[in-house]
Amino acid sequence: MTTREQQFGREQQFGREQQFGREQQLGREQQLGLEQRLGLEQRLGAHPLLAGITEAALAEIAACARAVEVAAGAFLFHEGETADRCYLLYHGRIALGASQPGRGHLVLETLGPGEIVGLSWLIPPYRFAYDGQAMELMRAIVLDAACLRAKIAADSVLCCALLQRLVPVLAQRLQGARLQSLDVYGRHR
Amino acid sequence: MINALSMPCAVVTAVGVGALIAALRRDGYRVIGPTLRDQAIVVDTIRTLDDLPRGWTDHQEVAGYRLQRRDDAALFGYALGPQGWKRLLHPPVQPLWQMADAAGEPAASPPETERLAFLGVRACELRAIAIQDRVFLGGAARDPHYAARRAGLFVIAVNCGTAGGNCFCVSMASGPRVESGFDLVLTELLDEATPRYLVECGSDNGAKFLATLPKRAAEETDLAAARAISEATRASMRRAMPAGDHAALLRANPTHPRWDEVARRCLTCGNCTAVCPTCFCTAISDQSDITGRNMARERRWDSCFTSEFSFIHGGSVRSSGRSRYRQWLTHKLSTWVDQFGSSGCVGCGRCITWCPVGIDLTEEVRAIAANPTAEESRDDNA
Amino acid sequence: MVGIAEPAAAAAAEDPMLPRRGRVRARKRELDGVVTLEIVPEAEFSAASAGQFNMLGLPGIGEIPISLSSDPAQGDGLVHTVRAVGPVSAALSRLTPGDTVWLRGPFGVGWPLAELAGRDVVVVSGGLGLAPLRPVLHRLLAERTRYGQIVLLHGARSPTEILYRREIAAWRRRLDIDIAITLDHAGADWRGHVGVVTHLIPQAAFDPHHATALVCGPEVMMRFAIAALGAAGLAASAIFLSLERNMQCAIGLCGHCQFGPFFVCRDGPVFRYDKVAPWLSVKEI
Numbered sequence: 001m002t003t004r005e006q007q008f009g010r011e012q013q014f015g016r017e018q019q020f021g022r023e024q025q026l027g028r029e030q031q032l033g034l035e036q037r038l039g040l041e042q043r044l045g046a047h048p049l050l051a052g053i054t055e056a057a058l059a060e061i062a063a064c065a066r067a068v069e070v071a072a073g074a075f076l077f078h079e080g081e082t083a084d085r086c087y088l089l090y091h092g093r094i095a096l097g098a099s100q101p102g103r104g105h106l107v108l109e110t111l112g113p114g115e116i117v118g119l120s121w122l123i124p125p126y127r128f129a130y131d132g133q134a135m136e137l138m139r140a141i142v143l144d145a146a147c148l149r150a151k152i153a154a155d156s157v158l159c160c161a162l163l164q165r166l167v168p169v170l171a172q173r174l175q176g177a178r179l180q181s182l183d184v185y186g187r188h189r
Numbered sequence: 190m191i192n193a194l195s196m197p198c199a200v201v202t203a204v205g206v207g208a209l210i211a212a213l214r215r216d217g218y219r220v221i222g223p224t225l226r227d228q229a230i231v232v233d234t235i236r237t238l239d240d241l242p243r244g245w246t247d248h249q250e251v252a253g254y255r256l257q258r259r260d261d262a263a264l265f266g267y268a269l270g271p272q273g274w275k276r277l278l279h280p281p282v283q284p285l286w287q288m289a290d291a292a293g294e295p296a297a298s299p300p301e302t303e304r305l306a307f308l309g310v311r312a313c314e315l316r317a318i319a320i321q322d323r324v325f326l327g328g329a330a331r332d333p334h335y336a337a338r339r340a341g342l343f344v345i346a347v348n349c350g351t352a353g354g355n356c357f358c359v360s361m362a363s364g365p366r367v368e369s370g371f372d373l374v375l376t377e378l379l380d381e382a383t384p385r386y387l388v389e390c391g392s393d394n395g396a397k398f399l400a401t402l403p404k405r406a407a408e409e410t411d412l413a414a415a416r417a418i419s420e421a422t423r424a425s426m427r428r429a430m431p432a433g434d435h436a437a438l439l440r441a442n443p444t445h446p447r448w449d450e451v452a453r454r455c456l457t458c459g460n461c462t463a464v465c466p467t468c469f470c471t472a473i474s475d476q477s478d479i480t481g482r483n484m485a486r487e488r489r490w491d492s493c494f495t496s497e498f499s500f501i502h503g504g505s506v507r508s509s510g511r512s513r514y515r516q517w518l519t520h521k522l523s524t525w526v527d528q529f530g531s532s533g534c535v536g537c538g539r540c541i542t543w544c545p546v547g548i549d550l551t552e553e554v555r556a557i558a559a560n561p562t563a564e565e566s567r568d569d570n571a
Numbered sequence: 572m573v574g575i576a577e578p579a580a581a582a583a584a585e586d587p588m589l590p591r592r593g594r595v596r597a598r599k600r601e602l603d604g605v606v607t608l609e610i611v612p613e614a615e616f617s618a619a620s621a622g623q624f625n626m627l628g629l630p631g632i633g634e635i636p637i638s639l640s641s642d643p644a645q646g647d648g649l650v651h652t653v654r655a656v657g658p659v660s661a662a663l664s665r666l667t668p669g670d671t672v673w674l675r676g677p678f679g680v681g682w683p684l685a686e687l688a689g690r691d692v693v694v695v696s697g698g699l700g701l702a703p704l705r706p707v708l709h710r711l712l713a714e715r716t717r718y719g720q721i722v723l724l725h726g727a728r729s730p731t732e733i734l735y736r737r738e739i740a741a742w743r744r745r746l747d748i749d750i751a752i753t754l755d756h757a758g759a760d761w762r763g764h765v766g767v768v769t770h771l772i773p774q775a776a777f778d779p780h781h782a783t784a785l786v787c788g789p790e791v792m793m794r795f796a797i798a799a800l801g802a803a804g805l806a807a808s809a810i811f812l813s814l815e816r817n818m819q820c821a822i823g824l825c826g827h828c829q830f831g832p833f834f835v836c837r838d839g840p841v842f843r844y845d846k847v848a849p850w851l852s853v854k855e856i
Contacts, residue, residue: 093764095759095765097759103758104758104759105758105759106756106757106758106759107757107758107759107761107765108765109765109766110753110763110764110765110766112764112774113774114773114774133759135762172770175767175795176766176767176769176770179767179769179791179792179795180755180756180766180767182791183728183755184697184698184788184789184791184792185697185698185699185726185727185728185732185755185788185789186728285588285589286586286588286589288630291630294592295589295590295630295673297586297588297589324824325824328822328823328824328837329822329823329837330587330822330823330824330837331585331587332824333585333586443853443856444853469824469826470825470826470827471819471820471824471825471826472819472825472827473588473633473634473819473820473825474633475628475630475631475632475633475634476631477630477631481631484630484631486588486628486630486634488588488820488825491825491826491827493826498817498827499816499817499827500817501815501816501817502656502657502660503656506816506817506855506856507855508855509855511855512854512855512856516829516856520829523832524829524831524832527832528832528834
């Protein structure tokens with residue numbers, strides 16, 4: 001499907017190679033220039049998910065990060081694919097969906113700026129649970145899952161800081177899903 | 190209020206009570222008073238002295254009521270009948286309007302014009318009437334039917350000469366001595382061979398009727414005997430609502446485990462709401478005849494113990510018996526204060542007598558008061 | 572006797588239970604099982620304020636409370652949106668222009684419009700909960716400069732169950748009100764939000780220290796929305812909600828609508844959250 005190719009094509013512009021380990025990237029990062037690297041760190045620090053995190057933690061996470069822009073309609077990922085990344089959105093919205101034969105593609109939840117898309121990278125066997133599709137031009141920071149997992153395995157302080165920020169997101173999504181499942185607007189006002 | 194002591198008072202015999210009934214009837218009142226029916230002392234239309242339950246008393250206990258013979262000729266020698274005066278001022282069924290033609294206008298049911306005279310109203314019942322006055326007449330919206338019945342009412346109160354087995358008016362500060370809200374008040378004095386009645390006035394209208402009766406002046410011994418009777422009644426009252434701020438207690442304890450405990454016994458039959466002299470809730474419903482031309486709207490007594498009571502589309506708000514008992518007791522003793530400035534309980538004990546499983550609200554309050562910080566009940570631990 | 576009663580005649584003259592005739596001027600099908608009626612009272616009818624309700628009745632069938640959905644400043648018609656869920660609402664839903672309907676009202680306490688001047692206003696609604704808020708939005712937009720940011724966050728079940736859809740589209744074109752609609756269920760052709768309405772709150776543009784929130788919808792949705800508004804920084808005293816209970820007399824005499832110490836018909840249906848918060852968390856109150 002062409003949209004996927006377009007997506008990867010765009011990602012290429014932002015340096016697909018960067019998604020590997022920090023050591024491998026060092027030379028490349030220098031080529032990117034200090035300014036660009038600081039810009040990424042700044043944007044990361046400004047994301048609500050990472051609000052209040054330490055400079056050191058931010059630098060660690062930034063080492064796994066790269067910027068991405070995804071065209072409207074393009075899929076970020078599909079159900080069942082390896083969850084090797086997550087997205088911190090700062091522009092545009094994405095739809096999490098699933099297909100049901102006879103009912104087509106169902107949208108389960110939409111997520112927007114300030115939110116994280118993709119939590120499957122935390123939980124083995126690391127497979128995306130839903131389809132993720134950009135509803136409009138989307139800009140985000142992609143975090144490489146292998147990189148992040150390696151860092152939190154080695155650094156319990158970083159691990160704790162991240163989980164403290166991710167657990168409330170999980171709880172909020174669970175609460176939302178439960179409320180949706182009540183179908184309160186069906187018979188009531 | 191008018192100070193009863195400033196008004197004339199006198200002593201009459203049973204003949205005088207009969208003369209009072211006759212005088213009220215001559216004046217156009219329908220006299221309502223105690224009478225024997227269905228093995229109980231109920232209130233109904235009284236035509237002569239013979240309609241009164243002379244020589245009868247009631248024995249009341251938890252979930253129990255039976256009539257007993259007295260060994261004297263007392264006219265008011267009982268405590269309280271199953272139902273008080275509520276059904277006369279706030280009847281079980283009240284038509285609101287009728288419409289004889291779908292194209293026509295609804296015609297309001299005319300307010301009652303018949304004047305009622307209540308004979309034998311006890312202190313707790315007078316308090317109950319005062320409480321219902323605040324409900325139906327004290328707010329922005331007034332009930333014209335209640336107002337009409339109430340406006341013409343003549344009240345002959347009676348100071349209780351005996352405390353019923355479930356009475357707790359002393360602890361609710363609503364008896365046993367009548368304080369206000371009457372036209373005449375009788376105290377039945379049984380210390381002589383034949384009963385005599387101290388009659389005190391509470392209104393000019395009362396004094397007017399008293400003037401027509403065969404009587405003698407009250408002496409200090411009569412007044413002292415009357416006071417002694419009230420004291421004896423007060424002293425013999427065995428049941429009591431525990432002291433304390435019930436409003437705050439129940440407001441703070443909507444999840445107390447005692448609600449589960451009482452719910453296991455409560456049948457949610459609604460007897461307590463039917464016999465309670467202050468319970469006022471009604472359901473409004475429409476009727477139409479088979480032609481569909483004649484339509485009417487009426488209101489009927491309702492009970493917060495039914496699951497339909499709190500129905501909103503989708504289901505009942507109070508689906509459990511636990512929540513319904515809690516609503517009744519919390520309303521009666523706590524939120525009533527917020528709504529109407531006083532407790533909704535007058536200590537008559539009818540809800541204890543007529544509860545088929547013997548739930549005693551004073552015991553329920555005592556249980557919660559004994560452990561006000563008890564852990565939340567299991568329903569709320571989910 | 573000594574008492575507070577008055578002569579019967581005076582009381583009968585103002586029988587609060589006697590309905591007055593109204594005529595249906597227009598009927599609009601909104602959603603499956605939901606219609607909006609415009610009713611013109613035949614005689615003078617007291618002006619209502621947004622958030623109040625009228626009792627709508629059909630003799631022989633019954634009478635139910637329905638929120639006022641029209642802005643009283645915009646003409647004489649009373650607009651009521653009705654979902655057919657019971658015998659009375661079903662019969663009301665079948666009325667057509669020219670039919671008679673019997674009215675009592677207006678009743679209750681409405682939204683605190685006077686307190687909104689100069690503030691940001693966040694309207695959070697779910698399902699038919701938008702109906703009692705419609706007159707608020709009309710009033711706010713009619714006097715737009717008196718208010719700060721105006722935000723409408725609305726939750727609905729699916730794309731075909733969005734109340735007042737055309738009107739919302741017209742409001743969107745004004746650009747001086749932020750509108751976000753979120754659905755519980757949607758297909759791929761839905762371009763808006765999917766998820767619960769509470770999810771929209773952190774993203775909405777308003778100053779929590781100078782905002783008032785007006786919330787109406789199913790009670791569970793309101794509880795979640797209030798929690799999210801609190802998390803966003805709104806004080807409990809800056810949140811208003813409209814409650815629903817069984818109402819039969821609408822004048823505080825039948826007892827059905829009791830909610831803790833309140834009669835919802837008389838003390839509500841709109842309450843300031845901090846006044847009702849202790850009871851809102853008690854089940855089956």
